[in-house]
Amino acid sequence: MGDRDDGDWLEFTAELLREPLTELPLDRVTRMLRETFDAPAIGTGGIGPEGPVGDEIYPFDAELCGHREDMLAWGRLHAVDNPIAQYFLATTDIRPVQIADVPATVADRRVYGEGAALARDCGVPQQLGLPTGRNGAATHVLVVGRARPFTAADLRLADRIWQLLIGLDRQARAYSAALRNASPSGRAVARSIRLTPRERAVLGLLAEGLTAGAIARRLDIAERTVHKHLERCYSKLGVADRLTAVLAAQRLGLVAA
Numbered sequence: 001m002g003d004r005d006d007g008d009w010l011e012f013t014a015e016l017l018r019e020p021l022t023e024l025p026l027d028r029v030t031r032m033l034r035e036t037f038d039a040p041a042i043g044t045g046g047i048g049p050e051g052p053v054g055d056e057i058y059p060f061d062a063e064l065c066g067h068r069e070d071m072l073a074w075g076r077l078h079a080v081d082n083p084i085a086q087y088f089l090a091t092t093d094i095r096p097v098q099i100a101d102v103p104a105t106v107a108d109r110r111v112y113g114e115g116a117a118l119a120r121d122c123g124v125p126q127q128l129g130l131p132t133g134r135n136g137a138a139t140h141v142l143v144v145g146r147a148r149p150f151t152a153a154d155l156r157l158a159d160r161i162w163q164l165l166i167g168l169d170r171q172a173r174a175y176s177a178a179l180r181n182a183s184p185s186g187r188a189v190a191r192s193i194r195l196t197p198r199e200r201a202v203l204g205l206l207a208e209g210l211t212a213g214a215i216a217r218r219l220d221i222a223e224r225t226v227h228k229h230l231e232r233c234y235s236k237l238g239v240a241d242r243l244t245a246v247l248a249a250q251r252l253g254l255v256a257a
Helices: 006-017 026-037 068-081 083-090 113-122 152-181 184-192 197-207 212-219 223-237 242-252
Strands: 041-048 051-058 126-135 138-146
Touching (some): 026 041, 026 138, 041 068, 051 068, 068 083, 068 113, 138 152, 152 197, 152 212, 184 242
Antiparallel strands (some): 041 051
């Protein structure tokens, strides 16, 4: 492993949750992943039935032994041949998986032959995929690539990081939706009463009719955490229950009426 551990990721996640994020900050997330797994590069993109979406390699100056452009070109045409992509397309499992653990019944290594050779030339033959969420039919994945195999400890840490990333992605999507549904005056009100991004996301989902339990599942957090956020929303809005909170939020332009 590299220089980062669970404590660093918890601190990193807590810091991001305080920011008004509408999408995962891939530059910062991939930097943390590189430092955590001592990896030269992280691939990002969406994997869907119709092919790859938005493939990129971080950092942008990663040379990959002089083969960066070759890897990007291969990814645009053949990313779905990667065993990790095949695994996510063929199964309902959305947990982290490394190429070495993908069953032969799911991915034919002969199909991936050219990609595997290129990955070796790039110095990243060992790859670990962390799915971060879905956008339509596409599963978005961060692929950690490096030369040495991932250990059992690496995989356990990756699973914990994956859960944090899922929560971050869901928070960003919910906050983005809350912003879209708010009026310009509502955005000013949110600033004046100091609603945090998480509180705005929770309030927006409450206005959609979701229960505390459903909000918890949507944001991948504990239900008691949702109740704490709701209590703070009620206090800042000067109300005592969910119905008056939604009505007040609609009147103030914080959510769509």
